Amino acid sequence: MNPFAYTRVADVDAAVAAVQPAGPDARFLAGGTNLVDLMKEGIATPGRLVDIVRLPLADIAMAADGGLLLGALASNAFTAGHPLVREHAPLLRSAILAGASPQIRNRATNGGNLLQRTRCHYFYDLGVPCNKRVPGSGCPASTGIARQHAILGATADCIATHPSDMCVALAALDARVHVRSAAGERVIPFAEFHRLPGDRPDLDTSLQRGELVTHLYLPPNRFAAHSTYVKVRERASYAFALVSAAAALELAADGSVTDVRLALGGVAHKPWRDLGAEQLLIGQVPGERLFTAVARRVLAKARAWGGPAVPEGLPGASNQFKIVLAERAIVRALEMALAGVPTNTGEDAFRERGHAAEPEATP
């Protein structure tokens, strides 16, 4: 790790004041579970860290309108276990508990989760080009090993995916990101927070330099009884998603859909929403055929990337399988939401499987 200066601040004003004049290589440090790792790898080389982890931004509370306020510095574990989240946003709990490990969730913060970088292995390898690290240097992933990579919204310049599970639920729940800077406060709708790579794959988010995420706001919702987070990955736990899907339904007395949310993880540079596909469900009585139509609509413009699936393998797009996998994950998530099953993974799903010491294959 490169030498750097370190400052601890007592309040939000001091944090914003400390990072702004310190120059372009000053960074906020919260839980550090991603930033410290990036610094070890030499990918992040800040000249100064402004430690904000103990700022009073760790509360979870109900807003006056019945929505939820989630402090940017509340840990992922605290957030997932909070009674208000369990009651009003069980989808968020499911998504958080699908990601990382208990040790990381105890330290990682909500604001930091939004700002974590892709886990593209070419991004992490300083020995190869990467447009996200060094703009204009190239993207070996787009013709390389691309199992973890995008099928939607990518370009040949960058096929990285956003790695978060939590953000997929936040996208589905129409979260808003509240930020502070020396210029004042700003609210960013979640759909505008993360970017597609476009011609600036080095930029992950629309956050401006010097802006500090203070809290997230979740509007009131009536999805608690019918929401699901489905995650498909290479092993049963502690791995990033190949594909994940957050689905939430609000049903009328006659069983028809009055409101719906669908968001995907592991498939794009940002959590993926398709409002047109969601609209196909409004007013309809849901079922598998309709869910399949929705999934196909979401994936209509999907395309595979990458070369051989393994270095010695035959030529071909190594993440072609994810298009089919995503279709099935969407259908499964909508079916589970309809049935009121909150997740296929994480401690809540494993607990349901009972007491035998040796579990079977991945649920």
Add this chain to the structure above:
Amino acid sequence: MEPNSPLPLTLTINRTEHRLEVEPWVSLLDLLRDRLDLTGSKKGCDHGQCGACTVLVDGQRMNSCLLLAVSVDGCDITTVEGLSALADAGADGLHPIQRAFIDCDALQCGYCTPGQLCSAVGLMNETPPENAHEIRERMSGNLCRCGAYPQIVEAVQRVVLHRSGQ
């Protein structure tokens, strides 16, 4: 402040207060192992992927390789060396989870064991798990290259499920 200057740091480690001067880029794991000779916590991957460095920070399990020591200034740290001094240590001087790992043969090479033990004690401070499947998931932040998982789950189950009245 210049980048190279060490910073004052106070940590309580295994019930002993340490007043230190540490550069800001030193991880808690490196501080424990290289400067305080507490080599029980292991550096497996140094990237938060294996759990061998797990310690308790104010009772919560965390990966010490991903923590800058200066960022946990004032915290209470428990490493594997300090587990036996926690409540419930038996006449053999071992924490019940250490006794259970021995009784269940829950290790082969032992490299992951300090992290497994600290993680299990951290688990005991959280919502009690209900069954073995849940324990397996909630211990998934600790890898074991020898594959002693069935015995590890059994050992944790003996202590954790017993404690929660099941």
